[in-house]
Amino acid sequence: xxxxxxxAYRHRPGPLHAxxxxxxxxxxxxxxxxxxxxxxxYQIQWSNFAAWLIAGGLLxxxxxxxxxxxxxxxxxxxxxxxxxxxxxxxxTWVLGLVNAFEHAKDAWAVMxxxxxxxxxxxxxxxxxxxxxxxxxxSGGVR
Amino acid sequence: MxxxxxxxxxxxxxxxxxxxxxxxSTQARGPxxxxxEAQRGLLPSMKIAEPVAWxxxxxxxxxxxxxxxxxxxxxxxxxxxxxxxGDILVAEGRGGSAAKLKPKDVIASYIKAQGNxxxxxxxxxxxxxxxxxxxxxxxxxxxxENLNAPYGLAYANGKLYxxxxxxxxxxxxxxxxTKASAAPTKLADLPSAINHHWTKSLAISDxxxxxxxxxxxxxNVTERGMEVEIDRAMVWQIDAQTGxxxxxxxxxxxxxxxxxxxxxxxxxxxVNERDxxxxxxxxxxxxxxxxxxxxxxxxxxWGQNVDSRAQPQNPAKVAAAVKPDYSLGSHVAALGVDFxxxxxxxxxxxxxxxxxxxxxxxxxxxxxKVIFVPFAGDKPAGEPIDFATGFRGDDGKTRGRPxxxxxxxxxxxxxxxxxxxxxxxxxxxx
Numbered sequence: 373x374x375x376x377x378x379x380a381y382r383h384r385p386g387p388l389h390a391x392x393x394x395x396x397x398x399x400x401x402x403x404x405x406x407x408x409x410x411x412x413x414y415q416i417q418w419s420n421f422a423a424w425l426i427a428g429g430l431l432x433x434x435x436x437x438x439x440x441x442x443x444x445x446x447x448x449x450x451x452x453x454x455x456x457x458x459x460x461x462x463x464t465w466v467l468g469l470v471n472a473f474e475h476a477k478d479a480w481a482v483m484x485x486x487x488x489x490x491x492x493x494x495x496x497x498x499x500x501x502x503x504x505x506x507x508x509x510s511g512g513v514r
Numbered sequence: 515m516x517x518x519x520x521x522x523x524x525x526x527x528x529x530x531x532x533x534x535x536x537x538x539s540t541q542a543r544g545p546x547x548x549x550x551e552a553q554r555g556l557l558p559s560m561k562i563a564e565p566v567a568w569x570x571x572x573x574x575x576x577x578x579x580x581x582x583x584x585x586x587x588x589x590x591x592x593x594x595x596x597x598x599x600g601d602i603l604v605a606e607g608r609g610g611s612a613a614k615l616k617p618k619d620v621i622a623s624y625i626k627a628q629g630n631x632x633x634x635x636x637x638x639x640x641x642x643x644x645x646x647x648x649x650x651x652x653x654x655x656x657x658x659e660n661l662n663a664p665y666g667l668a669y670a671n672g673k674l675y676x677x678x679x680x681x682x683x684x685x686x687x688x689x690x691x692t693k694a695s696a697a698p699t700k701l702a703d704l705p706s707a708i709n710h711h712w713t714k715s716l717a718i719s720d721x722x723x724x725x726x727x728x729x730x731x732x733x734n735v736t737e738r739g740m741e742v743e744i745d746r747a748m749v750w751q752i753d754a755q756t757g758x759x760x761x762x763x764x765x766x767x768x769x770x771x772x773x774x775x776x777x778x779x780x781x782x783x784x785v786n787e788r789d790x791x792x793x794x795x796x797x798x799x800x801x802x803x804x805x806x807x808x809x810x811x812x813x814x815x816w817g818q819n820v821d822s823r824a825q826p827q828n829p830a831k832v833a834a835a836v837k838p839d840y841s842l843g844s845h846v847a848a849l850g851v852d853f854x855x856x857x858x859x860x861x862x863x864x865x866x867x868x869x870x871x872x873x874x875x876x877x878x879x880x881x882x883k884v885i886f887v888p889f890a891g892d893k894p895a896g897e898p899i900d901f902a903t904g905f906r907g908d909d910g911k912t913r914g915r916p917x918x919x920x921x922x923x924x925x926x927x928x929x930x931x932x933x934x935x936x937x938x939x940x941x942x943x944x
Contacts, residue, residue: 476616478733478736479736479824480822481823
């Protein structure tokens with residue numbers, strides 16, 4: 373029983389890990405909403421907001437990614453959910469970075485690619501956080 | 515796509531170059547440039563000057579000409595003016611107060627700063643005098659200080675006009691004066707909020723009735739919002755007596771130098787066009803500035819080539835846009851212009867000199883030299899000729915960056931170099 377508890381612990385995000393992981397979602401979501409506002413209004417400030425929110429999302433996502441990697445390295449069984457979670461988070465971060473560069477273009481050059489990418493990154497971050505955090509409740513690992 | 519190793523950037527892997535061939539020969543120059551399709555990679559091409567000192571070297575000038583440094587150790591010299599007695603005034607300073615609105619602004623401004631001087635701008639006018647006419651300017655003295663990023667200079671009838679980044683001011687001047695006798699009088703406020711492009715270029719009409727002030731846009735292409743572009747990207751005509759102004763020509767993205775054509779009295783400008791549309795877009799240009807005309811920015815470039823980055827679009831403005839007279843090539847960053855005179859030598863007698871500060875948004879750097887655009891009649895004709903080169907050496911290092919160019923009636927070209935903080939003087943050998 374002791375072994376199984378330890379294993380489970382290693383796959384669970386700790387509080388800091390969970391904060392970074394969960395925080396990623398509203399940051400990327402905020403960027404998406406800002407993109408929608410810019411798309412509809414041409415008001416450049418929304419695009420500025422989106423760019424900073426993506427930068428924040430990348431920071432949180434990147435820190436969560438470091439935790440996820442460490443957990444993966446320490447896991448005895450490298451497979452299943454832990455790997456899926458790590459890979460999802462990695463893809464989220466990489467596409468988030470591409471989206472940051474997309475948002476570094478001037479004025480309307482951000483559109484429509486930036487908006488589409490914000491949708492993709494937001495959905496990915498939500499799924500990654502869902503999988504990462506649902507380990508908390510499951511209490512064990514297959 | 516290929517990587518350029520020229521630059522170390524912050525934590526991100528920057529410097530993904532644009533695509534395709536970028537040889538200098540693809541640069542379309544002249545009255546009717548062939549423009550490629552707009553393009554931009556995930557990251558803009560960036561190749562920033564690597565500054566080094568001139569040491570014993572100098573810019574290269576044509577055979578039969580001599581170049582010498584007549585003043586060094588200045589505090590960011592930009593534009594120069596030759597006074598009636600032959601004294602040279604140098605405007606020194608650096609302006610702008612544009613907030614960094616995006617993460618990109620923070621990163622890009624840091625990178626671009628590496629290619630400029632680290633000296634603090636002088637906010638002053640320095641006077642240079644060669645009393646005995648031997649080509650050595652033995653006197654270097656501060657004519658006026660506590661100005662606000664002075665740039666454009668003009669003189670007529672005992673009045674010296676200076677375009678600060680926020681106001682057009684006037685000094686009284688008598689021949690031989692080496693120091694301003696009083697603080698300047700303000701003639702007119704100039705648009706200065708943000709000042710993304712802060713340089714205010716200046717020219718005065720032959721009859722001294724009107725001053726023309728070039729006011730640059732507040733963004734590359736409206737990325738700071740349309741609202742901040744009111745009274746920007748235009749040339750103002752200002753009444754020299756009353757200070758009253760009106761827009762003289764609009765849609766001119768960044769008119770960095772103005773001059774009056776001898777004989778015709780026509781106003782000409784060199785203009786810096788927009789970035790991040792690829793290595794060969796959009797051409798900077800030399801053009802006559804015709805009253806009431808619209809030159810495209812931000813809706814279109816070189817006539818009716820629509821720039822979709824400016825939204826909402828304005829088809830009526832696009833339709834009204836006129837083409838400039840002469841392409842200098844994209845990204846060369848023309849910052850100085852002056853018409854030549856016969857005393858400059860036969861080959862360079864008829865035409866205009868243009869100072870090119872040099873590119874950042876191009877893998878294969880362009881500019882970094884002074885060129886001569888030959889004229890036939892009243893119009894530019896033929897390919898530009900290199901006049902002063904070697905500012906960017908074959909070793910890839912940059913020793914100087916030309917800004918203002920001024921023709922001295924005695925037969926010399928004065929070049930301000932804001933990287934080496936030097937004033938160069940080129941003369942035909944006699």
